[in-house]
Amino acid sequence: MAVLVLIEHDNQEINAASLNTITAASQIGGELHALVLGDGVSSVAEKAAAIAGVDKVLTGENAAFAHALAENIAPAVVAIAGDYTHILGNATTQGKNIMPRIAALLDVMQLSEISAVKSDEVFERLIYAGNAIVEVRSNDPKKVITVRATKFDSAPASGGSAEIVSITAGIAAGSDSGLSQFVEAKLADNAGPELATASIVVSGGRGMGSKENYFGQLTPLAEKLNAALGASRAAVDSGFCPNDHQVGQTGKVIAPDLYIAIGISGAIQHQAGMKDSKVIVAINNDPDAPIFQIADYGLVADLNEAIPALVFALS
Numbered sequence: 001m002a003v004l005v006l007i008e009h010d011n012q013e014i015n016a017a018s019l020n021t022i023t024a025a026s027q028i029g030g031e032l033h034a035l036v037l038g039d040g041v042s043s044v045a046e047k048a049a050a051i052a053g054v055d056k057v058l059t060g061e062n063a064a065f066a067h068a069l070a071e072n073i074a075p076a077v078v079a080i081a082g083d084y085t086h087i088l089g090n091a092t093t094q095g096k097n098i099m100p101r102i103a104a105l106l107d108v109m110q111l112s113e114i115s116a117v118k119s120d121e122v123f124e125r126l127i128y129a130g131n132a133i134v135e136v137r138s139n140d141p142k143k144v145i146t147v148r149a150t151k152f153d154s155a156p157a158s159g160g161s162a163e164i165v166s167i168t169a170g171i172a173a174g175s176d177s178g179l180s181q182f183v184e185a186k187l188a189d190n191a192g193p194e195l196a197t198a199s200i201v202v203s204g205g206r207g208m209g210s211k212e213n214y215f216g217q218l219t220p221l222a223e224k225l226n227a228a229l230g231a232s233r234a235a236v237d238s239g240f241c242p243n244d245h246q247v248g249q250t251g252k253v254i255a256p257d258l259y260i261a262i263g264i265s266g267a268i269q270h271q272a273g274m275k276d277s278k279v280i281v282a283i284n285n286d287p288d289a290p291i292f293q294i295a296d297y298g299l300v301a302d303l304n305e306a307i308p309a310l311v312f313a314l315s
């Protein structure tokens with residue numbers, strides 16, 4: 001049995017979620033290989049080789065892989081799939097784009113967003129916005145799996161010394177499928193840490209009242225704590241902030257060390273994105289708000305008084 005992990009990267013750095021996926025892969029057992037496809041990715045391959053638990057790193061270089069287009073990456077993975085029983089990727093935007101295409105090309109079903117490994121055939125995943133856990137078994141000869149990062153610890157980024165093997169020659173032919181073309185990447189110009197990986201998140205809900213109040217109150221607090229800004233869907237739908245701030249079932253699923261929910265009631269769809277946070281703090285003027293049921297620390301207060309007081313206390 002050999003397990004392959006498709007490493008997500010930007011041709012320079014490895015996406016932190018790949019470290020969680022490597023932990024999931026190591027729990028399946030067998031030899032663990034990491035696949036780095038890209039353009040000019042020798043430093044990414046070296047970083048992958050240093051991850052504890054990785055036995056071998058395969059690298060494939062081609063201009064067609066530079067922007068991780070699913071239409072080009074998936075056939076390259078399928079070209080080497082014969083050597084593997086399990087192929088794992090992140091349940092991130094990029095992974096959700098590439099992995100189903102791999103599954104379709106291999107004519108197997110995908111096991112999506114697993115939250116635990118029970119055996120090499122049985123996995124757990126969350127359903128009903130995280131309120132129930134379902135155990136799924138796949139009898140497919142090859143298992144294509146995406147991994148929910150927040151459910152697995154990160155593999156140590158150092159300590160490994162895997163050999164690096166180039167597979168560029170083997171997969172070069174037909175690397176550009178011609179089915180899609182990279183046009184442009186528009187990156188959000190957010191100051192501060194990224195929401196998906198920040199260790200502290202300050203999140204605002206409908207209770208913030210307005211866009212001006214959302215940014216005016218939360219930005220100074222986030223700056224004091226070196227935190228990323230998050231939001232409920234109600235805050236996003238009300239136009240307080242962009243939708244890449246949304247945390248929850250239909251937003252980002254995160255598990256920071258500290259999550260501060262301000263003016264957020266704590267609907268199950270919101271909880272689905274943050275309830276694995278290590279410490280949850282809630283500020284809400286309604287003592288019966290459901291968020292207090294999962295909060296480690298709760299403050300029943302008007303946010304317009306509590307946030308300035310917090311910022312002052314942190315000064």
Ligand code: FAD
Pocket residue numbers: 204205206207208231232233234235246247248249250251252262263264265266267268269270273283284285286289301302303304
């Ligand atoms: P509300 O529920 O309106 O709560 C606002 C809170 O602010 C209240 O508790 C109130 O007491 C408090 N408040 C008001 N004024 C103040 C003040 N001055 N000081 C202190 N507190 C104050 N939601 C998400 O968040 N993420 C998702 O991904 C998501 N996906 C969904 C998917 C589906 C299919 C559906 C049906 C819903 C989804 N929702 C999601 C929406 C979710 O059900 C809730 O409607 C939403 O989370 C509510 O956001 P909120 O807590 O900001 O607003």
